Amino acid sequence: MFEKTRDIFTHLIHPILFMYLAASYIPSTTTSLLSPLQLNILLSPSAFVCPSNLPLDQEEKQKEIWxxxxxxxxxxxxxxxxxPTVAPLLQRVHGIVLDIGPGSGEWLPLLPKNRITKIYGVEPNKDHHAALRRKIRECGLEGVYEIVPVGIEDLEEGGWIKEERVDSVITLFCLCGIPRPREMIGRLYGMLGEGGVWVLYEHVRVREGRWVGWYQSAMNLFWPHFLGGCELRRDTGRWVKEAGPWSQVELVQPVNEPEYQVVPHIQGVLVK
Known part of the structure; x- marks a missing residue:
């Protein structure tokens, strides 16, 4: 009984500790902005967490750097x-790939290079690009991996995706932070060709009727401000399933997550 109580407490305190960890990067980010070219970003009443009267692009730039x-x-x-969980899922990826929100390229080493012809890394946060380019070189993906510096909403309109359809979509820990998630998920479904695969690993809202859902809602009042706009309460699994008809759906919650998991996940592959 004591062990379970301690485990529940650990799960409940984890989001708070994680936000504290993110906040600990404010001082170093502030220092990095102490240059004549970036003082206009730093010198604002908003700092980094609270809403302000700053122009949206300036306030968002602060948060992106942080x-x-x-x-x-x-x-x-x-x-x-x-x-260990994500690697087998990524082996299903093939052909022309949309890699949504690759960040610094942590997942690139796990991609099956012999099955891929082209990768579009959709990463609007340009402060990730230097690290992402280094990872592209390390993984031998130069000429295959192209960084796309816009959001999902601008992919087709901006002419970034030349092909009418892509063969694979990768979303790993990114759909929690995109704007207008249901609309963007629908757009990604439309870009995926028949027989294409969508590899997904995302955190989602707690299932209805669970007491921990109330706690998750409380944490979500603060979480987006510390984690780059990430939302805890998105019903991502359902939204992806409802994006359109699928020939195959393999989405499950990781078996090692208890019922009191404050940040539960969903993982798997869908085939169009």
């Missing part, structure tokens, strides 16, 4: 902890 610095450290740790 989150990029944080993710450069945490992203590889996340990859190391979840790669």
């Amino acid at each position: 989150f990029a610095r944080f993710w450069a450290i945490y992203g590889p740790e996340l990859q190391k902890n979840t790669s």
Whole structure:
């Protein structure tokens, strides 16, 4: 009984500790902005967490720099902890690939290069691009992997995706932070060709009727401000399933996650 109580407490305190960890990167980010060219980003009443009267692009730029610095450290740790589960899923990827929100490129080493002809890495946060380029070189993907510096909403309109359809979509820990998620998920479904695969590993909202859902809702009041706009309460699994008809759906919650998991996940592959 004591062991379970301690485990529940650990899961409940984890989101708070994670937000504290993210906040610890504010001082180093502030220091990095102490240059004549970036003082206009730093000198604002909003700092990094609270809403302000700043122009949206300036306020968001602050958060992008902060989150990029944080993710450069945490992203590889996340990859190391979840790669035993994610690696087999990525072996289903093939052909022309849309890699949504690749960040610093933590997952690139797990991609089956012999099955891929082209990868479009859709990463609008330019503060990730330097690290992503290094990872592309390390993985021997130069000429195959193209960084696309826009959001999903601008892929077709901006002419970035020349092909009418793609063969694979990868979304790993990214759909929690995109704007207008249901609309963007629908757009990604439309870009996926018949027989194409969607590889997914995302955190989602707690299932209805569970007491921990109330706690997750409370945490979500603060979480997006510390984690680059990430949302805890998105019903991503259902939205992807409802994006259109699928010939195959293999989505499950990781078996090692207890019922009191504050940040539960969903993983798997869908085939169009």
